[in-house]
Amino acid sequence: MPPPAGEVAPSGLEARARRRLHGTAPFTRAARLLIAQALEALTVVVALASLVFFALRLLPGDPARLVLGDEASAADLARVRATLHLDQPLLTQYGHFLRGLATLDLGDSFRRPGTSAMARVGEALVPTAQLAGVAVALGAVAGIAAAVAASGPWLSSRTRAWVERVLVGLAAAPLVAFAPVVTWALAARARLVPLPGDPDAGPAGLLFASAMLGLPLAAHVGRIARASLQEVARAPFLAVASAKGATPLRVWLVHALPAVIGPIVTVVATQLGALLGGAVVLERLFERWGLGTLILDAYASRDLPVLEGAVVAAGLLFVVAQALGTAVHVALDPRTRGAS
Amino acid sequence: MTVRLASSTKRWLELVPLVVVLAASAVGLALAREPAGRLDPARAWCAPSAARPLGCGEAGVDLLSLVSSAELRAVALAAAVALVGFAVGTPLGAAAALARGRLERAVERACDLVQAFPSFILALAVLSAVRAPSRVHIGAVFALTAWAPFARLALAQTRVLRDASFVEAAFALGRARGGVLLRHVVPNLLGVVAVQLGSTGAAIVVSEAALAFVGLGPRDGVSLGGVLDQGVAAMLRAPHVLVVGAVAVFATSAAMLVAGRAAER
Numbered sequence: 001m002p003p004p005a006g007e008v009a010p011s012g013l014e015a016r017a018r019r020r021l022h023g024t025a026p027f028t029r030a031a032r033l034l035i036a037q038a039l040e041a042l043t044v045v046v047a048l049a050s051l052v053f054f055a056l057r058l059l060p061g062d063p064a065r066l067v068l069g070d071e072a073s074a075a076d077l078a079r080v081r082a083t084l085h086l087d088q089p090l091l092t093q094y095g096h097f098l099r100g101l102a103t104l105d106l107g108d109s110f111r112r113p114g115t116s117a118m119a120r121v122g123e124a125l126v127p128t129a130q131l132a133g134v135a136v137a138l139g140a141v142a143g144i145a146a147a148v149a150a151s152g153p154w155l156s157s158r159t160r161a162w163v164e165r166v167l168v169g170l171a172a173a174p175l176v177a178f179a180p181v182v183t184w185a186l187a188a189r190a191r192l193v194p195l196p197g198d199p200d201a202g203p204a205g206l207l208f209a210s211a212m213l214g215l216p217l218a219a220h221v222g223r224i225a226r227a228s229l230q231e232v233a234r235a236p237f238l239a240v241a242s243a244k245g246a247t248p249l250r251v252w253l254v255h256a257l258p259a260v261i262g263p264i265v266t267v268v269a270t271q272l273g274a275l276l277g278g279a280v281v282l283e284r285l286f287e288r289w290g291l292g293t294l295i296l297d298a299y300a301s302r303d304l305p306v307l308e309g310a311v312v313a314a315g316l317l318f319v320v321a322q323a324l325g326t327a328v329h330v331a332l333d334p335r336t337r338g339a340s
Numbered sequence: 341m342t343v344r345l346a347s348s349t350k351r352w353l354e355l356v357p358l359v360v361v362l363a364a365s366a367v368g369l370a371l372a373r374e375p376a377g378r379l380d381p382a383r384a385w386c387a388p389s390a391a392r393p394l395g396c397g398e399a400g401v402d403l404l405s406l407v408s409s410a411e412l413r414a415v416a417l418a419a420a421v422a423l424v425g426f427a428v429g430t431p432l433g434a435a436a437a438l439a440r441g442r443l444e445r446a447v448e449r450a451c452d453l454v455q456a457f458p459s460f461i462l463a464l465a466v467l468s469a470v471r472a473p474s475r476v477h478i479g480a481v482f483a484l485t486a487w488a489p490f491a492r493l494a495l496a497q498t499r500v501l502r503d504a505s506f507v508e509a510a511f512a513l514g515r516a517r518g519g520v521l522l523r524h525v526v527p528n529l530l531g532v533v534a535v536q537l538g539s540t541g542a543a544i545v546v547s548e549a550a551l552a553f554v555g556l557g558p559r560d561g562v563s564l565g566g567v568l569d570q571g572v573a574a575m576l577r578a579p580h581v582l583v584v585g586a587v588a589v590f591a592t593s594a595a596m597l598v599a600g601r602a603a604e605r
Contacts (some may be wrong), residue, residue: 044453048462055469066471172597174546176553176565177589180572180582188575196572270456277460277550284554285572295461296554299468311465318458 037326041319046101048315052308053097057090067110067302083107084304101312107305111298117305120294121313128290129317131210132279136268136321139214143221144264148252150222151229164226170219175278179212179285197287209286213278217271224267228260235259258332265329269322276314291317354602357595362415365408372405385578395580398570403581407588410564414592417475418544421482422537428483429490430533434525436491437498438517448495454488463551472559478551482544489536497529531603538600542593549589564589 056063064080065072072080080086085093100106106117149155150163186208187195193208194201201208229252232238241255242248280292287293291314298307371393380400388395394403436447463481467473501507502525510520545564551557552565564585571582 040449040453044457048465051462052465052468055466063469066469172542172594174549174589174593176546176550176568177586177593180568180575181586183572184575184579184582188579196575270452273456273458273460276458277547280460280464280554281550292554295464299464300555302468307465307468311461314458314461318456322456 037323041323044319045312045315046098049097049101049308049312050094052311053094056304056308057086057093063304067304080110097308106309109306110303111301111306117303117309120306121291121309124289124291124294124310125313125317127288128279128283128292130206131213131282131288131290132275132317132321134206134210135213135217135275135279137214138210139217140221140264140268142214142218144225144257146218146222147225147229148257150226151233151256152248152252154248164223167219167222167226170215171223173216173219175212175216176281178215179282182212183208183285196285201286205286205288209282209288213275213282216278217268217275220267220271221264224263225260228263229256232256232259261332262329265325269325272318272321272325276318351602354598357591358415358599361411361592361595365411368404368408369412372402372408374402374405378402378405385574385581387578388580394584395578397567397578397581398573403567403584406562407564407567407584410562410567411588411592413475413558413562414545414548414564415541415596417479417548418541418596421479421486421544422540424479424483425486425488425540426490426533426537429487429492430494430529431521431526432487433491433494433496434498434521434529437495438502438521438525440502444495447491451488451492451495454485455492457485459485460547460550463547464554464556467551467556473556475558478548478558482547486540486544489540490533493533493536494529497532498525501525501528534603535600537603538597541596541600545593545596546589564592 056066062077063084064077064086067080068076078087085096088096097106104118109115109117109120112120146163146167150160155163183193183196186192194205198205233256235256238251238255241251246255279290280295282288283290283292284296291310295307295310295314297303298310378401380396383392383396383400384398386392386396386400392402392404394407397403397406433447433451436444459482462484463478466481466484467477470477507520507524510524515523548557548563549565549568552563553568554565555569557563557566567581567585567588571579571585574581
C-alpha cells in the first residue's frame with residue numbers, strides 16, 4: 001500500500017515530474033527547446049557533410065583521378081588538386097570545407113564551369129521539395145482517412161479488419177518493386193497517367209509520382225493513427241461530444257483527431273529519411289529533374305562540389321522538415337505547450 | 341504439451357518462405373545452363389519459353405540465372421549486415437541502459453536520429469567515393485546505420501531488466517557492470533532483439549535493389565535492382581522483365597520479414 005501523499009519527502013524523480021508538470025517559465029522552455037532543436041539540426045547537417053568529405057578523401061583512391069579519369073595529364077591533376085585544396089593538409093582542407101559550408105559556397109561545378117555548385121543544387125531542390133511535399137500531404141490525408149474510416153461506426157468489422165490488413169501489407173511493400181509495376185500497369189497498359197520521361201507530364205505526372213511516394217507513408221500513418229484512435233475511442237470527452245449531439249464524423253474528425261496528432265507527426269518525421277530515399281528512386285524512374293537526379297548525375301560525372309552540396313541540401317531538407325513537424329505538433333496539440 | 345508443440349512448429353513454419361526462396365534460387369541456378377550475366381544479343385528481350393523459363397533481358401542475359409544468383413547474393417548480404425548490426429547494436433543499447441543518465445539519453449537520441457536519417461542518401465554519398473562499389477562497400481555502408489534499431493530495442497528491454505531482482509542480486513554479489521551485462525542482461529534480451537533481424541534483413545534487400553536500380557549496384561551487375569532497371573527501360577517492349585524483377589524483390593524481402601518472426605518468443 002502506498003504511503004499517503006505529503007508524508008514523504010519527494011524523491012528526485014518526483015521533483016522532476018513536478019517540475020515537468022508545472023513547467024519552468026514558458027519562455028525559457030520554448031527557448032531551450034528551440035536551441036536544442038537547432039543544435040541537433042546543425043549536428044546532423046555537419047555530420048552528414050563531414051562523412052561525405054572524409055569518405056572522399058580518406059578512402060583509397062585519389063579524388064583528382066576519380067574526377068579526371070586515368071588518362072589525365074599531370075598538369076590537369078595538379079589543377080584539380082589545387083581547386084579541391086587536396087595539396088594541403090587534411091585539417092586545413094576540412095577547415096576550408098566547413099567555411100564553404102557556412103557561407104553556402106562550395107566552389108564551382110566541375111562539369112559546368114562558371115556555375116556555382118550551390119546554384120545547381122538550389123535549382124534541383126525545388127522539384128524535389130514539391131514531390132516530397134505533395135507526397136507527405138497525400139500520404140497524411142489518405143492515411144488519416146483510412147484510420148478514421150476504420151475506427152468509426154461506418155464499416156462492418158470484417159471490412160475494418162481488411163483495411164488493417166491492407167495497411168500492414170502496404171507498409172511492408174518495397175517502393176522500388178511496386179512503383180515500376182504500378183507505373184507499367186497505369187501508364188503503359190491503361191494509359192491513365194503519363195509515361196515515365198514524358199516532358200509534358202505536368203501536374204498529372206507530379207501527382208502520380210507523389211502518390212507512389214506517399215503510398216507507404218499513408219500506410220504507416222494509417223496504422224499508427226488507427227492504433228491511437230482506438231486508444232482514445234472510449235475517452236469521456238468523445239462520449240460528451242456525442243451526447244451533445246455531434247455526428248460521428250464530427251466526433252472523430254474534430255474531437256478525436258487532434259488528440260492523436262502527436263503520434264501521426266512522429267511517424268511522418270521518422271519516415272522522412274525513407275521518403276527522401278524514395279524520391280531519388282522515383283526521380284530516376286520517372287526521369288524527373290530533382291535533387292536525386294542531381295546526386296546521380298554528379299556521381300556519374302564525379303562533380304564533387306555539386307555532390308557534396310546536394311547531399312548537404314538533402315540533409316538540410318530533412319532537418320527543416322523535421323522542425324516543421326515539431327511546429328505542427330505544438331500548434332495542433334494544446335498538451336505540448338506546457339502548463340501555466 | 342500440444343500447445344508448446346504447436347507453437348514451436350509454427351515457428352519453424354515461418355522459416356518456410358525463406359527456405360523456399362533459397363531453394364528456388366538454387367534450383368534456378370542448377371536449371372540455367374549458363375553462368376549469370378552471359379550475353380547473347382541475338383536473343384535480347386526474348387519472352388519466357390521452355391528453354392528460358394523467365395525469358396531474357398537486356399542484351400540477351402538469361403533472367404533465370406541472373407535472378408537466382410542475385411537473390412542468393414542479396415540474402416547473403418542482408419544476413420551479414422543484419423548480424424553485424426545485431427552484434428554491435430545489442431551490447432551498445434544494453435550497456436547504455438545499464439549505465440543510465442547522460443549516456444543512456446545520448447544513445448537513445450542517436451538511435452532516433454539514425455533511424456529517421458536519409459540512409460539511402462548517405463549510402464549514395466559514401467559510395468560516390470569509390471569508383472565501382474563492390475558488395476563489401478555496399479554492406480559496409482548499410483552497416484553504418486543498421487545497428488540503430490537493435491540498440492533501440494536492447495535499450496528499451498534493458499530498462500525493464502535492470503530493475504529485475506536477479507540483476508540487483510548480481511550487482512549485490514559484487515559482479516562488475518560488464519559481467520552483469522554479458523552474463524545476465526544480454527542473454528535475456530536476445531529473443532526480443534532477434535525479431536529485428538528479419539525486418540533489418542528485408543530492408544537491406546530492398547535498399548540494395550534500390551541502389552542498383554539507380555545505378556550504384558555491385559560492379560558485376562548481378563542484382564535484383566539491375567533487373568528492375570532493365571525492366572523499366574523495356575517497359576513497353578518486354579514487360580516480363582519488370583514483373584520478374586518486382587516479384588523477386590517482393591518475395592525475397594517478404595521471406596526475410598517472415599523469417600524474422602521465427603525468433604519471436
